[in-house]
Amino acid sequence: MAKVTGRIVVDTERCKGCAVCVPSCPFDVIALADEVNSKGFHYAYMKNPEACTGCTNCALVCPDAVIKVFRKKVTA
Amino acid sequence: MAKVTGRIVVDTERCKGCAVCVPSCPFDVIALADEVNSKGFHYAYMKNPEACTGCTNCALVCPDAVIKVFRKKVTA
C-alpha cells in the first residue's frame, strides 16, 4: 500500500511566531520554539516531524508564506 | 337625493399652461385658453364648468398649485 510522508521547512528568520499553523495541522506536528529569532519571535518548528503527511495545511494558512512543504510516497 | 357640483378657480397669471390638469379631470371640464397670460402661457379654464363635481383631481396634480376647488351639495 502506498503511503505518504512529509516534512515542512520553516524560514525561521521570517516566521513571526503567530502560531496559526499550529492548530491547522491535523497531526499536531508543529509547535513554537522556546528560542526566538533575531526579531524576537518564537518561530515554528516540527516538534513531531514523523507525523507530517505533507498535507500543506500549515502552509496554506501561514500568513507570512514561510513554510515549504515536502511530500514523498513511501511504499509500505 | 344629495348631489354635488363644483367649480375650480385657476390663478391664470400663475398658471403655466402645462395641461397636466386637463386629462386628470374625469369630466373633461378643463381646457387651455387660446389667450396667453403675461408670461405667454395658455392658461387653463373651465370649458365645461357645469360638469365639475369638485373632485379636486385637477388641483391634486397641478404642479403649480394654482387651482382652487369649490364644492357644494345640491339637493335634487
Add this chain to the structure above:
Amino acid sequence: MAEQQITSEDIIQEENLVFDRTSLLTDNVFHYCPGCGHGVVHRVLMEIIEELDVQDKAIGIAPVGCSVLAYNYMDIDMQEAAHGRAPALATGIKRTMPDKYVFTYQGDGDLAAIGTAETIHACNRGENIAIIFINNGIYGMTGGQMAPTTLEKMKSSTTPYGRNIQQMGNPLKITELVAQLPGTCYVTRQVVHTPAGVRKTKRAIRNAFKYQQEERGLSFIEVVSNCNSGWKMSPNQANKWLEENMLPYYPTGDLKKPEDK
C-alpha cells in the same frame, strides 16, 4: 331643476372651498418648467407639515438639482446642501436637535450618483429622518444628462444615442438597495402625475413624519416623476412615457413598512 339654478357664483364661496394652496407654500412662483412634478411634491409636503402643525419643528434640506431653490417655496426653515450631501446635513441637524422633523429633498443625480455614500450610510445608521427622493431619470437642472436612474436606451444629453447598459451599467434601483438596510423603517415608491398617485404620495409623506415622531428610523420615499424638459416631451407626453417606461422598471408601492405602533 334645482341644479340649473346654481350659478358659479353660488359655488365659488369661501364655505365651499375644498381645495386651496397650503399657506406653507410661499407666494413665489415655482421656477420649475411647466408640468414638472417637483411642484406637486413641494405642495404635498407642505400640506402635511401644515396638517400636522409642525412648521416650527420642521427643517428641510434642499439638494443641488432643479429643486435647489426649494427654500424659496417652502415656508419653513431650510438649508441648502452641497450636491449629494443632504443626508449628511440632515444627520448633523437631527442628531443635535432630535425633537425636530428633519427631511431631505433630493433628485436622482444628487442622491444616487454623487451622494451614494451619504445616502447608504444615513439609511444604514437609521437616522431618524425622512428622505424624499425625486426620480426623474435625468439631471434636470444641468440640462438633461444621464442619471444613475436613466433607463436603458433612454436618450439624454450625455447619452444622445440612448443609455448603453454595456457601457454605463443598469439603471440603479437605489430604493431597492436601501430597503435592504435594517436602518430604514419605511421605504416606498410613489408617483404624482395622477390624482390617485398624489393622494398616495401624501399618505406616504404623512407616514414618514409619523415614523419620525415615533423614532422608527429612516423613511425613504421615492417619487417617480417627469422631467419633461430633459426628456424633451410635453408634460402630458412625459407622464405617459413615465407610465409606460419608468413604472415597469420602477414599480410603485411599499417596499418596506413597519408594524403599526
Add this chain to the structure above:
Amino acid sequence: MAEQQITSEDIIQEENLVFDRTSLLTDNVFHYCPGCGHGVVHRVLMEIIEELDVQDKAIGIAPVGCSVLAYNYMDIDMQEAAHGRAPALATGIKRTMPDKYVFTYQGDGDLAAIGTAETIHACNRGENIAIIFINNGIYGMTGGQMAPTTLEKMKSSTTPYGRNIQQMGNPLKITELVAQLPGTCYVTRQVVHTPAGVRKTKRAIRNAFKYQQEERGLSFIEVVSNCNSGWKMSPNQANKWLEENMLPYYPTGDLKKPEDK
C-alpha cells in the same frame, strides 16, 4: 519498516516539494502583524496570477489601510489609490486597457465607508474587474477604530464600550448589497484562517480572473479575516472569535455566480 528508514533529508528534496512560496511574492517581509490574514490573501492572489501566467497583464490597486503597501509584496505592476477610491482607479485602468486583469484589494473601511459610492457604482456599471475585499470588522491601520462592518457590541477604539446599533447602525453587509446589482457577475464570501477556507478563497479568486477574461462583469470577493491587533487578541483567539462571531453574521459562500460558459 521502510518508513523508519526515511529521514528528513530524504524527504526535503527539490523533487518532493509540494508547497513553496510563489515567485510572484517579492522577498520583502510583510509588515503585517503576526497572524494577520492579509498575508494569506496576498499569497493566494499571487499564486493565481502565477498559475494563470498573467503577471504581465495584471494590474493591482492597493487601498489605504494596512495593505497600503501591498505593492511591496506583489511582484506585478501596482497603483496605490486614495482612501476608498480603488474602484475608480481600476475603472480608469480597465477601461483604457481592456485586455488587462485589473483588481482592487481593499479593506472594509476603505471599501464600505469612505469608498461606498465608488464601490456601488463600479459594481453597478459592471466594470470588468475583480474587487478583493478584506473584511476584518475594523480599521486596522489607524489603530482599530469602528468600521461599517464592526459587529454589534464589538469594541473598537471609537466604540470602547461596544458598537451601539442605536447610535451607529447595523454592521453593513455591503456584499449582500452589491450582489443585488446586475453589474456584478460573481459575489462570494470566503475565509482564510483555515486550510479549507484558503483553498476555497483561491478557487474564488481563480473564478474572478476567469470571469474577467470572459468579460462577465465585476467579481466581488469578500474575505472575512482577523485583525488580531485591532481586536486585541492573539491570532488563534482572533480566528476563533471570527468563527464564533463574524461568520454567523457574515456567512461564507457564494451569493451570486454566473452560469458557466
Add this chain to the structure above:
Amino acid sequence: MSEEIIIAGFGGQGVLSMGKILCYAGIVQGKEVTWMPSYGPEMRGGTANVSVIISDERISSPIISEFDIAIILNQQSMDKFENSVKPGGYLIYDGNGITRHPERNDINIYRVDAAAEAARMETTKTFNMIVLGGLLKVKPIVEMEKAVEGLKKSLPERYHHLIPVNEKAIYRGTEIIQEVRKAKAEAS
C-alpha cells in the same frame, strides 16, 4: 469694421442658432467672430440672449454692453436692451407679444413680424430665419449667400433637408421687414 449685435428673446425662439448662423457666415467671409450667450439653469421658459461680434480685426473683449444692432423678440428683452443700442444703431423687433413699442428716436427701428409670418407659412421653426432675413436686408453685415452657407454649416448633416425651407424664410424676411423710424441726427 466691427458689428456688435445682441439677439434676445424667449428660450426656444432660436435666438442662439440665429447668432450661430451669423457667425458662420462671418467666418465664411473671412471675418473674426465671437458669440457669447447668456446662460442659466436649464429650466424651460425665461429669456435667452446672445451677443455676437463680427469684425475684420481680432476681437478684444467679447463682452459688450452697447450694441450696433439689437434684435429683440419679446417684451422683457425690449425692456432690457432698448437703451443699450448705440445712438445711430439699429433695433429690429418682432411685434408679437410686444406691449410697449420702442420709443427711442436716435436709433433706426425696424419691425419684422416673423412670428405671424412663420405661422402663416406653417413653418414656425423658421421664425428665426425670417428675422435673420430682415436683419440682412437692412444691415447686410454678411452677404446673403454667405448666410445660407452659414446655415448649412451650423446644421448637422441630418437636418440638411430643411435648408430650402429655411432659405425661403430668409428671403421672406427680407420682404416683410418694415422701417418704423429712422434715427434723427442728434447733436453729438
Add this chain to the structure above:
Amino acid sequence: MSEEIIIAGFGGQGVLSMGKILCYAGIVQGKEVTWMPSYGPEMRGGTANVSVIISDERISSPIISEFDIAIILNQQSMDKFENSVKPGGYLIYDGNGITRHPERNDINIYRVDAAAEAARMETTKTFNMIVLGGLLKVKPIVEMEKAVEGLKKSLPERYHHLIPVNEKAIYRGTEIIQEVRKAKAEAS
C-alpha cells in the same frame, strides 16, 4: 534644571507609559514636561520610543536629538540611540536580547535586567516599573513618592488595584540596577 530623556524599546514594553509616569511625577513636583512619542502605522511589532523633557522652565523645543538620559530596552534602540547620549549623560539598559552592549566610555552606563526580574516576580507587566525604579535610583529626576503619585495619575481608576504591585516593582528596580561603567572625564 532640565532633563532630556529618551525611552526606547519594543512596542508593548510600556515605553510610552513609563514616559507618562515620569511626566506626571514632574507635574506633581511643579515642573514643566513634554512627552513626544515616535508614531507610525498601528501594526504590531517594531520599535517605540518617546522623548521626555522635565524642566524647571518653559520648554522651548520638545523635539530633541541629544539626550541626558537614554533608557534602552532592545538592540535596535541601542543601535539607534547609544550615540545620542550627551557626553557625561546616562544610558540605562536591560540586557535581555542585547547582543551588542554599549561601548561608549564618555557616558555613565547602567544595566537593569528588568525583564528577567519581572519574569521572576511573575508580573511581566511591571517590567517598565522596574526600569523606572532603576532610573530613579541613579538619576532622581523626580522624587520616588512623586513617581508613585504619577503612576496613580496615569492609571485609570479601574486599574488602581494594580498600584501596590507596581510600587513594589519600582522599589525592586532601585535594588537591582547595576553600574556598568562610569563616564571618563574627557578633554572637552
Add this chain to the structure above:
Amino acid sequence: MGELKLMKGNEAIAEAAIREGADGYFGYPITPQSEVIEYFAAQQPEERTGMVLLQAESEIAAINMIYGAAGAGKKVMTSSSSPGISLKQEGLTYIAGAELPCLILNVVRGGPGLGTIQPSQSDYFQAVKGGGHGDYHLIVLAPSSVQEMYDFVETGFDLAFKYRNPTMILSDGAIGQMMEKVEIGEQKPRMTEQEIREKYPWATTGKTKDRERNVITSLELDSSKMEKFNRKLIDKYREIEEKEVRYEEIQVEDAEYLLIAYGTTSRICEKVVQLAREEGIKLGLLRPITLFPFPKKRLDELSGQVKGMLSVEMSAGQMVEDVRLAVNGKVQVEYYGRMGGIIPSAEEIVDALKQKFIGG
C-alpha cells in the same frame, strides 16, 4: 487655577470641546489625529454633557454634518489630517459661503498625496489662501503647545460665532501626538434651544410665527446680488484683519534679525533665539498665532527695525510669501525649511540664519 492634566494635543482638543459646551463632533479617523475621536468616544460626551459624537462614513460626510448642525446654530466641530482636509474643501467653502460658525482641526502631516504620517506644515496655503473654490477665508489659529490646543477651542468657537465664519485650528502631528501639562477649564453648559434662538436668530431652529423662515444657503443666481455678497464677505475679512490679529513676540525689542515661525517650528525657534543670542546674534522671534488674519502690520513695522527676516517652516516655503507680502521689499526675507515629516533642529536653523544673513 484649573485642574492640571497630562494630555496629548489631540486629547486636549476633545476635552476642551466637551468643557466648552460644544454640541457635536463629527469625524473620520486618520493618523495622526485619531486620538481626537477616540478620546471623545472614551469620554462618552453624550453622558457628560449631551454632546453628540458620531463617526461619519467619510470626511466629506463629516464636514457636511457640521455644515447642517452649524446651520442650526449648534457649536460643532470636526477634525482630520491633510488628505481628509483636502476632501473637506467643498464643504468648507459652502460653510464659508453660508456664513456659518464651526471649528475644524487639521493635524497636518506631510504631503502631497498619501505622503507621510509625520508632522508637517505644508497645508498653510490651503488653510490661509483657501483650498476650496471662490473668494473666502477661514480664520486660522496656530497653536504651539498642548495648552493652546486646549485654549484655542474656546477662542476658535468665539471667533467663529462672532464673525459667522469657520475657524480652523492648524496644528501638526507633533503637537497632536505630544503630551504636555494642560490646565483644564470649568465645564460650561451647552446652550439651550431658547438661548440659540435668541443669540443666533439666523439659525434654522424651526420657523415660529414671530419671524420669517431662516434659510442657510450659499447660492445666489443673480450676479449683482452675488457680488454684493462677495463684497460683504470681503468687508468681514477686512474687519477680522483689523481686529483679530494675534501673535507672540520673543526677544523682539532689540532684535536685528527676526525669525517668523508658527506651531511646532516656533517652539524650535525659541531655542534658536537662545542659541543665537548665546553667540551674540540679536535674534528675535515673531510667532503668528493667527495665520489668517496674518500679522502683516506688525511685520511691516518690524521691517524698519531688523536687517533680515527668516521664515522657518516645515514646508517648501509657504508662509514666507505672506511675510514678503507684508514687508513689500523693505527688508530681505528668506526661508528655511524641512519637509517630509522632518522637524528642523535648532542648530541647523542657527546655521541657516548665519548663512543667509551673516555670511558663512
Add this chain to the structure above:
Amino acid sequence: MGELKLMKGNEAIAEAAIREGADGYFGYPITPQSEVIEYFAAQQPEERTGMVLLQAESEIAAINMIYGAAGAGKKVMTSSSSPGISLKQEGLTYIAGAELPCLILNVVRGGPGLGTIQPSQSDYFQAVKGGGHGDYHLIVLAPSSVQEMYDFVETGFDLAFKYRNPTMILSDGAIGQMMEKVEIGEQKPRMTEQEIREKYPWATTGKTKDRERNVITSLELDSSKMEKFNRKLIDKYREIEEKEVRYEEIQVEDAEYLLIAYGTTSRICEKVVQLAREEGIKLGLLRPITLFPFPKKRLDELSGQVKGMLSVEMSAGQMVEDVRLAVNGKVQVEYYGRMGGIIPSAEEIVDALKQKFIGG
C-alpha cells in the same frame, strides 16, 4: 491651415482631446462646462479614435479614474467647474504626489459655495498655490480664447508628460460658453501600448520579465526619503519656472502703466489698452498664459520700466499677490476686480486705472 469651425470653448476642448489622440475622458456634469462631456458623447469618441468616455458617479470618482489611467501611461483628462474642482483636491494632490501626467479643466464659476454659475476667476489661489494638502504645484494654463482652449489641450498634455505633472487649464464660464472660430488640427493617432511602454517606462502596463514591477504611489513612510522626494518635486517646479513661463505682451514696449490680466479679463484689458491709449495714457498689458509658472522675472524687469501695475481680476484680488511677490515692492501694484459672475467693462477699468495711478 486647418479646418475652421465655430465652437464653444467647452466643445473645442473636447474636439482637441479627440484629435490629440487622448485615451480617455472621465467627468461629471456641472454648469458651465457640461458641454465638454456632452460634446464628447455626441461625437462617440470610442468610434472615432477608440478614446474612452465615461460619465463618472462624481467628480471624486472622475479624478480617481484619471489617476488610475494616467498611472498606466494613458493620456487622460477630466473637467469640472469650481465646486467640482474643490472635490477633486485630494485626487489632484495624489496625482501630483505620484508624478502623473494628466489634464484637468476648470471652467470657473463664482464662489464660495454653490455661489453662481456665472464666470469668475476666483479659483486662482486654488489652482496655483495648491488647493490640496502638501507641497505641490499644478502647471496652470490660462486660455483667453476658444482657439487657446483648443490649442492648450496639446500644450497641456505635452507639459504634463514632459514633467510628469498634472496640468490644469484654468478657464471660466465666459470662455467655456463663448463661440469663436477655431482652427482644428489634424487627427493624431492614439499611442499603442508598445509606444507607451517605450516612452513611459514607469507606467503600469503590466510587468514583463525585462523590467522591475512599476509602482504608482505617493506614500513614503520614511521621513528622510519623503523629504528627498519633496526636494525632487521642488527641483522640478524650479525647472518648470525656468523653462516654461509663457505670457503675451500687448503694447508693453513704451508702457508707463501695466495691466496684468489673464483669460477673460485679459480680453477686456486689450480693449482697455486701446481706450487708454486713445486718451494718451501709455498703457500696456501683460497676459500671463502660464499662471504656474508665473511670469515673475518679466514682471520684475518691467517694474523698472513702468510707474504702476494694475492686476485686473474677476476675484477679490488673488493674482495681485503673485504680481506683488514678483516685483517685491519695486513698483506700486494695485488690484481692480469684479465678482459674483460680473465681468468688468473696459470703461470701468480705465476709470480704476486713472483713479489709482493718475489721480481722478
